[in-house]
Amino acid sequence: MENRDNSRKSDCASTIYVGELSSKTLDSDLFRIFSSIGEVVRIKLNKRAEPQSSFAFVTFANEDDAERAVKEYNQYNLHRKNIRVAHVFDDPKKKEEANVIVKNLPPNFTTRDLIDTFNMFGKIISAKIATYPCGKSKNYGFVQFDKKKSAKLAIKHCSGVKIDGSEVIVDLYNQSARKKIEDQQAPLATFTNCFIKNFPPTITEDDLRKLLEQYGTVTSLFFPLKEDNKNTKGFAFANFETPEQAISAIENLHDKSIFEEFHNEDAVLTNRFYIQKAQKKQEREEELRKSFEQMSMNGHSFKKNLYVTNIPKFIEKEELLNIFKEFGSIISISIGIDAVNDQKKYAYICYSTPDEAFIAIEKGNEIFIDGNKLHVVYFKNKSERIREKLTHNVGFNSSLPFIYNPSVKPSPNSSHTFDQSVFSGHESPISLQDQLHEFVLASANTFKHQWENLGVSSPEEFADKITKVLCTHPEDEIKRMINLNIILNQSIATTIEENEFSSETKIN
Incomplete structure (x- = not known):
C-alpha cells in the first residue's frame, strides 16, 4: 500500500495540467512542444467543443522536466490562445488551502500581471484572469x-x-465565491433594474427606498399595494442610476435577514430578503426550465449524483477527479471496471449542489478521452430503474395520458399489451380538465409559500385557480403537463410568475 501511494505521488509530481487549449490542438502539437523539455511518457488530451477550452495531462519521465515545463511554457501562445501549464496536486485539500481569488482588478490586467504581482509571496503553481467568451x-x-x-x-x-x-x-477561493461574483456580473454587469421580494407586508415605500439608497441613487421605485392600499403585494422593482450601484445593493442585501425588527405575530418572515437582476419573461422561463430539469420525477428532490460511463481503462480515480472538479465541488467519487467491457470503467460522482451536477452533465458529455466520448447522466436508484423498465416493457405511449380503467381487464394472452383505446382522450370517462385538476391539486403544497400572493388558502382553491389558467393552453400542451410532472410544475411556476409581474394576466 505504501509503495502504491509513493508511486501515485511520483506520478503527480511528474505530471502537468495544460489548460485553455484550442479545439484545434492535437496530441502531436503537445508532444512536439513538451518533448523539447524532456522525455514525455504519456499525453491525455480532453477535447471539448468551442467556446469551452480543451485541456490535457502530460506526464514526463522525471519530475525536473515537469518543473521546467511549468516555468517555460505557462502562458505560451498556441493556436492563438495563451495556454495554462500547472502542476497536478496529489492532495486536493492542499490545493484549496493555497488558492486565492483576486477581485476588483483593473480591466486591462493580464495573467502575466497577476503572476508578476503575487510571485513575491511564494511559488505560484498557476494563475488565471477570468474572461467572458469574447x-x-x-x-x-x-x-x-x-x-x-x-x-x-x-x-x-x-x-x-x-x-x-x-x-x-x-480571499481564499471557494466555488460559492466564484458563483456569487459571476451571478453579480452577468451579463457584463449592464443591468440597473432589480426585482425585490421577501419583505414584511407592513413595510412602506419610504422604508424600502431608504434601505436601497444606502448603496446608490434609486431613480425609480415600483411598489404596488393591495386593493386596501395599506399593505404591499409582496414585491417591488427598483432602478438604480448605475450598474455598479445595483450590484452593490445585491451584494450587501440579497439573502440577508434585513427585517428581523418587523417580525411579529401577524407577519413573520420565513424567507430572507431577495434582490436580484429583474428578468424578462423569456429569461425567467429559461431559468425555470433549467431549474426543473434538475428535479427528479419522484418527490421533486434535486439531484447531485451522477453516473459516468465509457471511461478508458487507464484512467485512475485521481485523474477523473481532476477532470470533473472543474465543474464544482465534489463530495465523493468512486470508480470501477465495467462488467460488460473490461477495457472500460464507470464512476459515481456526487457534487455539493444540483447546479454543479447539472453543469457537469452539460459539459461532461462534451469530453473525449483518448478518442472515447464520456457519457454522463443522473444516477437513478433501483426503484426508478425498475419503473422505467416496466414502462418500456408495456409499450407505454408517452404522448397520451395514462388513465386506469378498472372495468378493462387484460387478456390472459396479452403479454403486457394494453388496448390503445384505453388511452384515447375521446373515449376516456375522465376529461383532460379533470385529470389536470387532480395533478395540480397533488402539486399544490409545493407552491404553498405563494398561496397568499394568489389569494388562496387551501390546495383546492389553488388547484381551481391554476387549472382554470392552464386549461387555456393547447390540448397537446395539457397532455404533456399530465404526463410529465416537470412540465406541469414548470407551467404552474410560470403562471404564478406572470401573475406576480403583470396585472394583465392576473389570476382571478
Missing part, C-alpha cells in the same frame, strides 16, 4: 500557490491595495 476580463482572477502560507501572506498584504486606481480584494 475575451473581455471579468475583473477577477485566481492565483494557486504551492503552500498555504503563501496564500495567507498574499491575503494579508494585498487585500485593500490599489492597482491602477482599483482597490483589490484577496
Whole structure:
C-alpha cells in the first residue's frame, strides 16, 4: 500500500495540467512542444467543443522536466490562445488551502500581471484572469500557490491595495465565491433594474427606498399595494442610476435577514430578503426550465449524483477527479471496471449542489478521452430503474395520458399489451380538465409559500385557480403537463410568475 501511494505521488509530481487549449490542438502539437523539455511518457488530451477550452495531462519521465515545463511554457501562445501549464496536486485539500481569488482588478490586467504581482509571496503553481467568451476580463482572477502560507501572506498584504486606481480584494477561493461574483456580473454587469421580494407586508415605500439608497441613487421605485392600499403585494422593482450601484445593493442585501425588527405575530418572515437582476419573461422561463430539469420525477428532490460511463481503462480515480472538479465541488467519487467491457470503467460522482451536477452533465458529455466520448447522466436508484423498465416493457405511449380503467381487464394472452383505446382522450370517462385538476391539486403544497400572493388558502382553491389558467393552453400542451410532472410544475411556476409581474394576466 505504501509503495502504491509513493508511486501515485511520483506520478503527480511528474505530471502537468495544460489548460485553455484550442479545439484545434492535437496530441502531436503537445508532444512536439513538451518533448523539447524532456522525455514525455504519456499525453491525455480532453477535447471539448468551442467556446469551452480543451485541456490535457502530460506526464514526463522525471519530475525536473515537469518543473521546467511549468516555468517555460505557462502562458505560451498556441493556436492563438495563451495556454495554462500547472502542476497536478496529489492532495486536493492542499490545493484549496493555497488558492486565492483576486477581485476588483483593473480591466486591462493580464495573467502575466497577476503572476508578476503575487510571485513575491511564494511559488505560484498557476494563475488565471477570468474572461467572458469574447475575451473581455471579468475583473477577477485566481492565483494557486504551492503552500498555504503563501496564500495567507498574499491575503494579508494585498487585500485593500490599489492597482491602477482599483482597490483589490484577496480571499481564499471557494466555488460559492466564484458563483456569487459571476451571478453579480452577468451579463457584463449592464443591468440597473432589480426585482425585490421577501419583505414584511407592513413595510412602506419610504422604508424600502431608504434601505436601497444606502448603496446608490434609486431613480425609480415600483411598489404596488393591495386593493386596501395599506399593505404591499409582496414585491417591488427598483432602478438604480448605475450598474455598479445595483450590484452593490445585491451584494450587501440579497439573502440577508434585513427585517428581523418587523417580525411579529401577524407577519413573520420565513424567507430572507431577495434582490436580484429583474428578468424578462423569456429569461425567467429559461431559468425555470433549467431549474426543473434538475428535479427528479419522484418527490421533486434535486439531484447531485451522477453516473459516468465509457471511461478508458487507464484512467485512475485521481485523474477523473481532476477532470470533473472543474465543474464544482465534489463530495465523493468512486470508480470501477465495467462488467460488460473490461477495457472500460464507470464512476459515481456526487457534487455539493444540483447546479454543479447539472453543469457537469452539460459539459461532461462534451469530453473525449483518448478518442472515447464520456457519457454522463443522473444516477437513478433501483426503484426508478425498475419503473422505467416496466414502462418500456408495456409499450407505454408517452404522448397520451395514462388513465386506469378498472372495468378493462387484460387478456390472459396479452403479454403486457394494453388496448390503445384505453388511452384515447375521446373515449376516456375522465376529461383532460379533470385529470389536470387532480395533478395540480397533488402539486399544490409545493407552491404553498405563494398561496397568499394568489389569494388562496387551501390546495383546492389553488388547484381551481391554476387549472382554470392552464386549461387555456393547447390540448397537446395539457397532455404533456399530465404526463410529465416537470412540465406541469414548470407551467404552474410560470403562471404564478406572470401573475406576480403583470396585472394583465392576473389570476382571478
